[in-house]
Amino acid sequence: MPELPEVETTRRGVAPHVLDRLIVRVAVRESRLRWPVPDALAEELPGKRFTSVGRRAKYLLFDCGSGVLLVHLGMSGSLRITPENEPPGKHAHVDILFDSGKTLRYTDPRKFGSMLWHPAGLGEHPLLQGLGPEPLGDEFGGALLHGVSRGRKTAVKNLIMDSRVVAGVGNIYACEALFLAGIHPARACGRISAARYEKLAESIRLVLGEAIRAGGTSLRDFTGGDGRPGYFKHQLNVYGREGEDCVRCSSGLRELRLGQRSTVFCPSCQR
Template sequence: MPELPEVETTRRGIEPHLLGRRVVDVVVRQPRLRWPVPGDLGTRIAGRRIEAVGRRGKYLLLRTSVGTAIVHLGMSGSLRVIPQDSPADRHDHVDIRLDNGRALRLHDPRRFGALLWTDAPPETHPLLAGLGPEPLSEAFHGALLHAVAQGRRSAVKALLMDGRVVVGVGNIYASESLFRAGIDPRRAAGRIAAARYDLLAERVREVLTEAIAAGGTTLRDFVREDGRPGYFRMSLNVYGRAGEPCPVCGTAIREAVLAQRNTFYCTRCQR
């Protein structure tokens, strides 16, 4: 599933092509995504200029003067800016056509993505209202993690992936951040000292910043908005490397399942 760096890479890629452009119309070939594409989306957005291209967690926000389109890429979705007359693939479900002859095309083979609309401030939408702070913002820090973790017996990795605690730290980047912080992902969240949470917050920011700079991580379906793959996979220390030697100590990387997600860690470097 595309995680925060992949979504932010997409946002930065499409923003220059969308900002200030007027929407001509919307072509919906397949409305049955994770949630139905609103039938009146074209009526609501046609003739409006895109005033901002934002992101909240893993959601992209296309803001206009009358409302906001909320886009989620699901497990296999991607957005590309293409000429309007480009032939549509069977998984090209929606085109938002612009006044410069180009279109923003939503491609989603598994149809777990979404394209929704809200007239209200997007932060009040049910999908966004309960989200925690952005991990690259000043609102995210070790003291926050330590406070939320008090009394929790669940694994620290599950805490880090809880969108109500912090948004967008998905499976890949949680595994990599915990490795860099030297924390065993299986360790009970409530039994980790404040100083270690300070380090973990720093490593989360570090990993996500590096991943964004590299264009995200290529895992099966994800490609950048221009079709090129992300390259952070080349920097992964533990994720997807079960049985391979740890890059620090040489111990074989272990794999476990935590909160129904595959988890990778080094038994010597992570305590």
């Protein structure tokens, strides 16, 4: 599933190909995504240009002045730049064609992603309202986590995966950051010190930043004629490694379920 680093890598990968290019046509071959692809896309976009490609949590925001195209990659979605006349594959649901001859193509085998239109002047899209700060932005830090967690018994892993607290920290990165910070994922969030939250916030930034950097090396894949776009194998310390040895102390890594999500940790290094 695309997580924040893949979404950010996608943003950086496609932006140079679509920014300020005239949109010629929108082709919707399959509108039944998580929510129906609105007719407004094909009506509003032709004749306009995207003046910015932003990201909020795991949403990509393509702004063309009169409104914003919101894209969420869901479970299996991807955006690629394809050359002129490349035939669409079975799961290539939406194309946005530019005067350069290139196409921004949305492909999604499981169709849990979304492409939505949000007209300008309506404020923030409802899906973006109430989101906490970006983990890589200035508002996020140990003080914020410490502040919101006082008096709460929630497991710390569920706290950092709560998008109202901080936006876009997915399961993999929550596990990895807690390992780096040496904090047990099930520890009650209200009983963690400010100093440990500083370490945790730093670790969250670190694991996300490293994954984005790793993704940068695969940016060229966004323009490839075939295959999957730039999702990348991360160097992971704990996620998906239950039963294997801890890279730090060689204890056996354990798994528990938190918020219905697989959570892998080292029982010696994480307290």
